Amino acid sequence: MSLNTKIDTETIERISGVNTRKCMKCGKCSATCPAFHEMDFHPHQFVAMVEKGDIEPLMKSKSIWNCLTCFACVQRCPRDVEPAKLVEAIRQAVIRQAGENHLKAEQIPEMLDSELPQQAIVSAFRKYKK
Amino acid sequence: MKYSYYPGCTLKTKAKELSDYAVAAAKVLGVELEEIKDWQCCGGVYSTSKDEIASKLSSVRALAQARDEGHDLMTLCSACHNVIKRVNEDMRGDENFRTKANNYMAPDMEYHGEANVVHYLEMLRDVVGFDEIKKKVVNPLTGRKIGAYYGCLLLRPGKVMEFDDPENPQILEDFIRAIGATPVLFEQRNECCGGYMTLNDKELAQKRSTAVVDSAVRNEADCLITACPLCRYNLEVNSETKLPVIYFTELLAEALGIKEVK
Numbered sequence: 001m002s003l004n005t006k007i008d009t010e011t012i013e014r015i016s017g018v019n020t021r022k023c024m025k026c027g028k029c030s031a032t033c034p035a036f037h038e039m040d041f042h043p044h045q046f047v048a049m050v051e052k053g054d055i056e057p058l059m060k061s062k063s064i065w066n067c068l069t070c071f072a073c074v075q076r077c078p079r080d081v082e083p084a085k086l087v088e089a090i091r092q093a094v095i096r097q098a099g100e101n102h103l104k105a106e107q108i109p110e111m112l113d114s115e116l117p118q119q120a121i122v123s124a125f126r127k128y129k130k
Numbered sequence: 131m132k133y134s135y136y137p138g139c140t141l142k143t144k145a146k147e148l149s150d151y152a153v154a155a156a157k158v159l160g161v162e163l164e165e166i167k168d169w170q171c172c173g174g175v176y177s178t179s180k181d182e183i184a185s186k187l188s189s190v191r192a193l194a195q196a197r198d199e200g201h202d203l204m205t206l207c208s209a210c211h212n213v214i215k216r217v218n219e220d221m222r223g224d225e226n227f228r229t230k231a232n233n234y235m236a237p238d239m240e241y242h243g244e245a246n247v248v249h250y251l252e253m254l255r256d257v258v259g260f261d262e263i264k265k266k267v268v269n270p271l272t273g274r275k276i277g278a279y280y281g282c283l284l285l286r287p288g289k290v291m292e293f294d295d296p297e298n299p300q301i302l303e304d305f306i307r308a309i310g311a312t313p314v315l316f317e318q319r320n321e322c323c324g325g326y327m328t329l330n331d332k333e334l335a336q337k338r339s340t341a342v343v344d345s346a347v348r349n350e351a352d353c354l355i356t357a358c359p360l361c362r363y364n365l366e367v368n369s370e371t372k373l374p375v376i377y378f379t380e381l382l383a384e385a386l387g388i389k390e391v392k
Contacts, residue, residue, distance in 0.1 A: 017180045034322045038334050065330055068338070069175055070322035071286035075296055082287075085178040092179050103329065111329055115367050117359040119140040119209055123174030123326035126185065
């Protein structure tokens with residue numbers, strides 16, 4: 001099965017609880033993002049593109065997997081738009097579909113080292129797997 | 131003073147010392163931590179999605195149990211604290227989530243966010259008090275220059291966590307002073323260590339953790355303290371710059387003179 005990308009602004013706003021129209025385009029979210037350089041679309045672009053309904057590129061982006069969920073953009077957004085909630089909603093819209101898990105249990109053994117805390121594995125599963 | 135204590139998955143295994151020192155030190159300070167029965171993993175990260183219900187129910191069960199026992203729920207791991215406190219906030223303020231969670235679980239008594247979630251550090255500050263801790267220190271860590279690494283999860287989002295000033299916190303620095311050491315401020319103390327990214331993009335995790343440790347080294351810290359096992363892992367294992375990283379409870383136990391009897 002292939003990824004269904006027919007997801008509209010309303011759906012992402014409903015899942016995330018974000019009102020993209022509150023954004024005043026100051027760019028602080030992307031400026032403060034510690035994963036900025038590892039993203040193909042940046043936090044402020046998530047807000048603008050979701051507002052326009054241009055959601056397919058975001059669903060196929062590297063950014064949805066590289067967001068650290070550090071809540072820096074949530075904390076520092078002066079308009080309480082909170083872009084990380086959009087990244088989360090779009091990632092959910094992907095992994096909730098059949099066959100779209102980003103991390104599989106079979107991949108874990110080769111990633112383990114003796115120090116890795118269980119917390120890392122459960123957190124990664126929460127983010128990357130349904 | 132007694133709390134219902136939620137240790138979480140990693141504090142029973144890889145980060146056992148974080149918990150063991152905390153329980154032993156609490157005893158010295160007149161605080162009892164009673165582990166809740168049959169607790170389940172919090173999941174490590176809180177999903178901000180409004181329609182994500184099932185993954186938050188383990189937190190609701192822990193919260194309801196604390197309520198039933200008549201205590202506040204104490205957390206120690208930063209991730210557990212973030213997840214459980216935010217789920218509690220949803221149970222208080224999000225009617226749709228509360229209704230669905232209660233319908234799912236069909237508990238004897240519905241849960242509506244009655245319990246309070248208290249982090250161990252908040253207990254030290256607000257219940258015991260750092261002045262009181264200072265009086266109980268038998269082995270002050272004089273001369274140690276310690277960088278307090280807050281990371282993300284204790285502080286953000288500030289309007290829910292209400293832990294400290296999210297951009298300029300001081301609770302850990304006050305803690306460091308109470309145990310007789312000198313706090314070292316560094317720019318990256320509340321920026322991300324890389325978190326779970328160690329399993330998705332190792333290079334990004336290395337970059338983040340190295341930035342944090344470099345910032346502490348530049349400001350001449352001898353070591354870093356943290357309340358989070360995953361932060362500790364990233365800062366120790368993934369950082370290219372090396373600096374000892376210690377759980378804050380270990381230093382508390384050392385200062386209280388009970389480190390060897392944990």
